[in-house]
Amino acid sequence: MSLKLTNVRKAFREPGGGTLPVLNIDQFLLAQGEQVALVGQSGGGKTTLLNVISGITAADSGSVLIDGIEITRLSEPARDRFRAERIGIVFQTFNLLPAFTALENVLLGMSFSGKADRAFAKSLLDQVGLSHRLNHRPPQMSVGEQQRVAVARALGNKPRLMLADEPTANVDPANQDKVLTLLRQGCQNLNISLLLVTHSTEAASQFARVDRLADFNKPGAAA
Amino acid sequence: MNLFSIALKSIRQRALSSSLTALSVALGVALMISVLIVNGVIAQMFNQTGTGYDLVIGPRGSRFQLILSTIYRIDRPIENLPWRFYQEILKRPEVEKAIPIALGDLTEVGQFPIVGTTTEYLTTPYGGDGKRFRMMGDGKVMAGPWDAVIGSDVAVTNNWKVGDEFRMIHGGQDDHVHDERFTITGVLDRTNTPNDRSVFVNLEGFLSLGGHEKPLVEAIQSESAFFGEKIDDLQQKYAKEIAAEADARARGVHYHPGGVVPDVQRQITSIVVVCKGGDDFPARGANSMSLQTFLRKGYRADAANPVMVMKELMDGLLANVRLAVLVLTGLIIVVSGIGIFVSIYNSMSDRRREIGIMRALGARRQTVFSMVLVESLVLCVGGGLLGILLGHGLVVVGSPIVAARSGLVINPAFFDPMEFVIVPVMVAMATLVGFLPALTAYRTDVAQALSN
Numbered sequence: 144m145s146l147k148l149t150n151v152r153k154a155f156r157e158p159g160g161g162t163l164p165v166l167n168i169d170q171f172l173l174a175q176g177e178q179v180a181l182v183g184q185s186g187g188g189k190t191t192l193l194n195v196i197s198g199i200t201a202a203d204s205g206s207v208l209i210d211g212i213e214i215t216r217l218s219e220p221a222r223d224r225f226r227a228e229r230i231g232i233v234f235q236t237f238n239l240l241p242a243f244t245a246l247e248n249v250l251l252g253m254s255f256s257g258k259a260d261r262a263f264a265k266s267l268l269d270q271v272g273l274s275h276r277l278n279h280r281p282p283q284m285s286v287g288e289q290q291r292v293a294v295a296r297a298l299g300n301k302p303r304l305m306l307a308d309e310p311t312a313n314v315d316p317a318n319q320d321k322v323l324t325l326l327r328q329g330c331q332n333l334n335i336s337l338l339l340v341t342h343s344t345e346a347a348s349q350f351a352r353v354d355r356l357a358d359f360n361k362p363g364a365a366a
Numbered sequence: 367m368n369l370f371s372i373a374l375k376s377i378r379q380r381a382l383s384s385s386l387t388a389l390s391v392a393l394g395v396a397l398m399i400s401v402l403i404v405n406g407v408i409a410q411m412f413n414q415t416g417t418g419y420d421l422v423i424g425p426r427g428s429r430f431q432l433i434l435s436t437i438y439r440i441d442r443p444i445e446n447l448p449w450r451f452y453q454e455i456l457k458r459p460e461v462e463k464a465i466p467i468a469l470g471d472l473t474e475v476g477q478f479p480i481v482g483t484t485t486e487y488l489t490t491p492y493g494g495d496g497k498r499f500r501m502m503g504d505g506k507v508m509a510g511p512w513d514a515v516i517g518s519d520v521a522v523t524n525n526w527k528v529g530d531e532f533r534m535i536h537g538g539q540d541d542h543v544h545d546e547r548f549t550i551t552g553v554l555d556r557t558n559t560p561n562d563r564s565v566f567v568n569l570e571g572f573l574s575l576g577g578h579e580k581p582l583v584e585a586i587q588s589e590s591a592f593f594g595e596k597i598d599d600l601q602q603k604y605a606k607e608i609a610a611e612a613d614a615r616a617r618g619v620h621y622h623p624g625g626v627v628p629d630v631q632r633q634i635t636s637i638v639v640v641c642k643g644g645d646d647f648p649a650r651g652a653n654s655m656s657l658q659t660f661l662r663k664g665y666r667a668d669a670a671n672p673v674m675v676m677k678e679l680m681d682g683l684l685a686n687v688r689l690a691v692l693v694l695t696g697l698i699i700v701v702s703g704i705g706i707f708v709s710i711y712n713s714m715s716d717r718r719r720e721i722g723i724m725r726a727l728g729a730r731r732q733t734v735f736s737m738v739l740v741e742s743l744v745l746c747v748g749g750g751l752l753g754i755l756l757g758h759g760l761v762v763v764g765s766p767i768v769a770a771r772s773g774l775v776i777n778p779a780f781f782d783p784m785e786f787v788i789v790p791v792m793v794a795m796a797t798l799v800g801f802l803p804a805l806t807a808y809r810t811d812v813a814q815a816l817s818n
Contacts, residue, residue: 190817199726199812220730227728238723238816242379247367254367255728300728 146173146196146304146336151205153191154362164362165191166202171359173304178327178337180347183356189340192356193306196338197230198222210303227256231297231335233326235309237289239281245292246277253299267295271325287318291325298329305330307339311346323349369733373741380713387702387709388749394698395753395788400760401695402782405688408680418492420654421669423447423455423464423661424636429670430679436467436636437672439479439560442537443469446580447667448589449632455639458660460653463490463640468572470537470635471544473565476524478517480534480565482572482634488515488554490640492561499561503528505552511571514548517562521553528552532565536577544575558777569634570626579622579631582611586630592666604630639669699795706745707799710738714806721807722815735808742800743793750792754785 153166165188173179183189194200196207198214207214209229217225226232239248249264268274271291281289290310297305307326311319323346330337339350347353377384424432427444434441449466456464468482481487485507488499501507501515505528508515516526526532531547548567556562573579580588586604590597601608607628622628641657643650658669721734762778 191813194813197726199816220732223725223728223730226726230728232726234723234726234816238719238726240375240720240723242375247375251367251372251724252727255724255733259367296727 145175145208145210146338147171147206147208148196149206149208151195151207152203153188153195153200154203166195166360167362168192168205168360171354173336173338176331176334176336177352178330178350179339180350180353181338181340181356182342182344182347182353183340183360184342187356188360188362189342189356190308192360193232193308193338193340196304197226197232197306199226228258228300229303231300231302231305233290233293233297233305233307233310235312237281237286237293237313239289239292239296241281244278244280245273245284245288245295248281248292249296249299252296256300258300264295264299267298267329268292270329271295285318287314287321290314290318290322294322294326294329297326298333298335301333302335305335305337307337309341309343310339311341311343319346320349369737369740370744372737373744376717376737376741377744380709383709383713384745387706388745388752390702390705391699391746391749391792392752392756394695394702395750395792396756396760397698398692398695398788399754399757399782399785400764401688401691402784403757403761403778403780405684406782407777407780408684418490418497419638419672420641420650421639421657422636422672423639423667423669426666426668429668429675432636432668432670433672433675435469436638437560439469439481439564443635446588446633446635447637448585448592449629449634450589451592451665451667452634452637453629455637458657460641460657460660461639462642462644465490465638466569466634467636467638468569468578468634471534471572471575472537473520473524474533474535474543476520477535478520478524478563478565480567480572482567482569484569485509487638488566490638492557492559497557499557500555502553502555505554508551508566508568510549510551511568511574512546512548513551513571514565514567515552515554516550516566517554517564518556519563520565523563526550526553534567534575536575542577546571546575573627573632574622579627580633582608582628582631585633588633589630594666699791702749703746703795703799706742706749706796707802710742710745710800710803711806714738714803717807718810718815719818721810722812722818725810725812726816731808734810735804738804738807739797739800742803743796746792746796746799747789750788754788 148168148171151166151168152164154162154164157163181189191200195202198217202215205215212225214222214225240251243251245268246264249267250259250261253259253264265274265277268277271294273288273291273295276284276288281292284292305326310326311322314322327337327349339346340356341347422432422436424436424443425445425447431441431444435443452464452466455461463486465483465487469479471480472478473480488507491498505515514532520526528550530550532550533547534544536542536544548571554561582604586597586600589595590600607630639657641650641653643653654671661667661669724734758778765778
């Protein structure tokens with residue numbers, strides 16, 4: 144999976160009537176199977192960037208090319224389908240559904256791509272060390288375990304691109320390395336490109352390539 | 367995971383509010399089912415039992431009272447008819463069968479209505495479709511004057527069997543218990559009609575009971591009034607009986623020549639008539655009309671066709687009551703539907719994040735829309751189906767009480783065709799009440815929902 148952003152602009156309307164530019168990226172590249180840590184301050188546009196890449200939020204202008212497919216030209220249902228089939232997302236706050244068990248959370252993510260495979264879901268949970276927690280619901284698990292379930296869920300649809308938004312920010316220090324390692328190894332094993340945004344230099348230090356968002360995102364210049 | 371299992375998860379997550387709203391729908395539907403069943407059974411029972419006889423003849427008065435007392439035994443008899451009138455009816459060319467009925471007394475135990483009649487009542491089809499009474503085991507009709515046949519409910523409730531004896535409460539103003547005892551000679555099979563809770567005694571025995579034969583002077587007066595004849599003429603006609611009765615009174619005994627009540631003192635409360643014509647219903651109808659025309663000339667009697675009278679009652683009073691109750695229960699269901707709407711709609715603010723997560727994972731807008739709609743469907747239809755079961759369950763529990771108090775025998779397995787309408791109505795209501803919350807889910811802004 145290769146990712147190429149070109150001249151991507153995104154601004155939000157403010158309550159007062161003005162606009163708040165958030166993204167102004169001339170170019171950003173991510174090669175097939177590459178793992179990149181993108182470091183930026185809070186409010187620097189990291190989450191918006193991931194939302195634009197995943198198609199959750201439409202860019203105001205520019206090109207988002209994933210594996211040769213221009214995301215910005217896809218209809219919303221097509222973007223949903225693209226996201227379900229080719230993109231995995233790990234959220235900062237895990238975003239597991241509290242009524243579903245660990246196994247069901249993983250299966251739910253897979254079901255939107257039409258690839259709900261119970262055996263594969265179990266093997267993923269086994270890989271993240273939660274084979275004994277299959278039928279536990281999120282409130283019955285520790286935060287570290289919850290984030291590991293989130294990693295398994297993100298890998299469930301065998302995506303081509305993994306987007307991780309501060310995945311260790313809410314995890315205790317003892318589990319941060321574990322989560323990062325699982326995420327990186329999982330992506331490596333399945334040849335998934337990984338784009339991880341974080342404000343933690345410690346988390347970023349595990350990556351061979353570390354980019355600073357402020358170096359290529361100049362929202363002020365667009366305004 | 368499919369939409370149904372996702373919806374179930376969501377319902378489970380809000381188990382208390384979900385189950386309460388579904389229960390409110392279930393109770394509304396249960397009430398409606400009960401009304402439908404009771405109405406259906408009433409309609410069926412009235413139609414079924416009413417068609418066995420072409421006419422019921424009784425004293426002038428309310429035709430409803432005549433039919434309700436004679437056929438359904440849920441009202442008091444109007445007044446009495448002279449035996450001479452019965453004999454005249456028996457001789458009419460239109461009449462195939464005329465069966466005398468004497469009502470008013472109750473069993474001492476269980477207070478079941480007593481029907482003084484002849485054995486012909488039990489050998490005549492009681493239903494328009496030719497249904498006949500059948501005796502359990504080797505029971506026999508009440509051939510002897512102190513013999514009785516009991517309905518199946520009487521046998522079960524009082525634990526009576528062939529050979530047992532019972533006494534009766536006089537249905538007059540004094541309500542005393544008659545000394546004489548009747549012996550049960552047979553128990554009828556269940557008919558699902560008021561006959562199941564009736565006791566049939568031999569008319570001869572019934573009329574012989576103290577207070578049942580009319581005092582001669584009163585009997586002559588009432589016969590005079592009934593036939594429009596002069597009392598003097600009748601006193602002359604019954605001079606021999608008057609003298610014999612005066613002699614008996616002087617000796618302090620009842621005047622029962624040959625052990626039976628003299629015809630002049632015999633009075634009954636009604637006559638059920640089967641007209642000639644057999645299966646030729648137009649011919650039977652013509653005979654019935656002819657007999658009714660005859661009765662309008664000079665007699666203080668009236669005749670009513672049970673089917674027509676009950677149809678009037680059903681179409682008039684009962685149909686309106688049924689409509690009113692159905693409208694009320696319909697409103698209850700609508701209110702329950704609004705409850706479901708409020709429950710789902712209020713939950714939407716809590717679920718915006720969940721919807722955002724699903725959308726981020728690739729769920730389409732239509733998927734989350736359908737998910738909420740399926741949830742509404744599960745609650746409404748589930749509540750509806752539970753209501754149907756509860757409704758029938760309510761009838762199972764309530765039918766013995768209703769039967770004991772009113773004589774209305776309700777079969778809990780009775781199914782009203784209107785019940786078929788309930789499920790589609792529930793689906794329509796679910797769609798209606800689920801639409802707005804589903805639209806909210808559809809319109810959820812994913813990025814905003816996740817950032818919250």
